[in-house]
Amino acid sequence: MIQRIRIMSKRGIVGTSFSATGLAAIALSLVSAIAISMAAHSAETVDGKSSGQILASKPWPALPDWDALDDFTRNFFPRAIYEEARIQTDFQILDITYSSDGIPVRGLLIKPNRPGNHKWPAIIFNRGGNGDYGRIGNYGVPCKQEDDSCLYRVSLYLLAKEGFVVIASDYRFHGPTAKRDEWGGVEVDDILNLFPALNSLDFVDPERLYMFGQSRGGTMTYIALKRGAPVKAAAVIAGPSELSRDTKAFIHGDWFVNGNEWFDGAAKVWPDYEHRADEYYRARSAASWADQINVPVLVMHSRTDRLVPVMQSLRMAMALQEANKVYALHIYDGDGHLLPRNLEDRNRRIIDWFNQFGANGSGPR
Numbered sequence: 459m460i461q462r463i464r465i466m467s468k469r470g471i472v473g474t475s476f477s478a479t480g481l482a483a484i485a486l487s488l489v490s491a492i493a494i495s496m497a498a499h500s501a502e503t504v505d506g507k508s509s510g511q512i513l514a515s516k517p518w519p520a521l522p523d524w525d526a527l528d529d530f531t532r533n534f535f536p537r538a539i540y541e542e543a544r545i546q547t548d549f550q551i552l553d554i555t556y557s558s559d560g561i562p563v564r565g566l567l568i569k570p571n572r573p574g575n576h577k578w579p580a581i582i583f584n585r586g587g588n589g590d591y592g593r594i595g596n597y598g599v600p601c602k603q604e605d606d607s608c609l610y611r612v613s614l615y616l617l618a619k620e621g622f623v624v625i626a627s628d629y630r631f632h633g634p635t636a637k638r639d640e641w642g643g644v645e646v647d648d649i650l651n652l653f654p655a656l657n658s659l660d661f662v663d664p665e666r667l668y669m670f671g672q673s674r675g676g677t678m679t680y681i682a683l684k685r686g687a688p689v690k691a692a693a694v695i696a697g698p699s700e701l702s703r704d705t706k707a708f709i710h711g712d713w714f715v716n717g718n719e720w721f722d723g724a725a726k727v728w729p730d731y732e733h734r735a736d737e738y739y740r741a742r743s744a745a746s747w748a749d750q751i752n753v754p755v756l757v758m759h760s761r762t763d764r765l766v767p768v769m770q771s772l773r774m775a776m777a778l779q780e781a782n783k784v785y786a787l788h789i790y791d792g793d794g795h796l797l798p799r800n801l802e803d804r805n806r807r808i809i810d811w812f813n814q815f816g817a818n819g820s821g822p823r
Contacts, residue, residue: 509647510654513562514555518611520544522601531601534609534798543612547571548619551611553595558651559644561630565652566594568614568624569661577663579817580656581617582689583626584649584682585610586673586796589636591720594628613801617670620809621818623662625652637722641714642677642742649682666690668812671697672796673766680744680774683751691815693756693808696766696795699774700746701739710765745770748777754784756811758804760793786811 521544524537535543552567570578586592594610601608610626618624627648631639639645656662669692671679676697683692698708705714717723725731728738740746755778759771768789775787788807790800797804809817 508654509557509559510651510658512554512556512567512655512658515552515567518551518553518566518595521608521611527601531609535612535801539616540612543615546615546619549615551615554625554655556651556655558627558630558648563630563648563651564595564628564632566610566614566624566626566628568618569659570618570623573661576661577666578621578623578661579666579668579812580623580625580662581812582649582652582656582667582669582687583614583617583624584669584671584675584678585626585628586671586675587720588641588674589631589639589720590633592674593632594626616801616805617809620805622668622812623656623659625656627652637717637720638727639721640727641674641721641724642681643728646678646681646685649678650685650687653688666817668692668815668817670694670808673697677701677742677744680751681742683753683755684744684747687753689753690817691754691756691812693758693811694771694774695758695797695804696760696763697744697757697770697774698742698766699744699770699777701743703735703739708766708770745773745777748774748783749781751778751781751783754786754811754815756786756788756808758788758790758797758807760790760795760797762792763795765795 521540524532524540524544527540532540534540548571549568550571552569554565554567555562556565557563566583585594595608614624614626629639629645629648631637631645653667656667657664667689669679669682669687669689671677671692672695674697676694677699679692679694680697680699683689701708703715705712711718713721713723715723715725717726721727724735724738728734731738744751757771757775757778759766759768761768771787771789775785778785788804790797790804793799
């Protein structure tokens with residue numbers, strides 16, 4: 459059940475409908491103002507390959523049959539939706555490797571089998587988790603509760619089928635370096651280096667790029683926007699926006715500082731944590747620098763989220779309001795961290811938001 463819905467713009471709360479023309483015009487001017495050269499992200503090479511260059515691609519293995527899933531993974535999607543994603547033939551789902559600051563990074567690309575002579579809008583998706591936890595793909599591991607990341611393919615297909623190319627980075631910290639994930643540090647480059655990757659695809663419209671992040675990926679989205687990611691609009695679900703030494707205020711548990719089986723902890727990963735912790739937290743706290751976000755942002759959260767408190771999104775909305783930015787805020791009641799009970803509604807709102815700013819998600823133009 460949706461408990462509260464408030465659409466906001468630079469003029470504050472304006473109800474549940476607004477002028478697409480006015481907001482689209484704002485978005486176009488904002489994108490023009492923040493357009494950046496990606497040359498800075500193309501300086502490093504992998505064996506002579508520029509950052510953002512796709513080094514390799516191969517089809518993802520087929521999703522397992524519904525009956526092979528455990529009870530946990532079956533709860534993510536209705537059977538009909540899962541089966542549609544499993545057997546669809548309209549899109550190729552590729553396991554890609556691309557260059558990022560001299561490092562080969564894995565990712566996912568969903569592209570139309572028959573793009574035609576048209577340019578397609580694209581969504582950059584930023585995942586949550588850290589290190590080897592929450593990876594974009596299970597890379598041969600059976601799809602089950604212990605590793606349900608294969609289901610990203612279903613959720614991202616649902617966005618692609620609305621008329622988008624979808625690309626996502628798995629970030630650079632894996633295997634031997636997994637527990638040293640900087641959680642909003644140098645790996646933000648892995649997101650920014652997806653822009654030249656998209657620009658290399660002749661069926662992608664470089665003027666219609668969008669960004670969607672969830673959980674930690676929401677924080678990454680805010681940082682990428684601050685750094686000038688050339689997108690026309692963004693959407694964030696349950697993204698921490700106000701980080702501090704009081705880690706329970708922005709994420710469940712106390713693992714963020716002291717670590718767990720997936721993460722060494724900020725106290726070990728961030729150099730000179732004792733003296734510089736506040737600096738690191740602020741660099742990842744978009745609510746502290748909302749004035750530097752010049753892209754319309756849709757913020758969504760569950761009031762009953764047990765992993766990231768809803769106050770993180772409420773504070774972000776207030777910061778955007780105070781900074782006179784274009785944004786929308788939707789708070790759901792009785793849902794989980796990534797809004798699984800409102801999957802259809804949350805996806806519709808994301809697509810509608812991107813369409814407000816020129817995506818025309820019903821298909822390419």
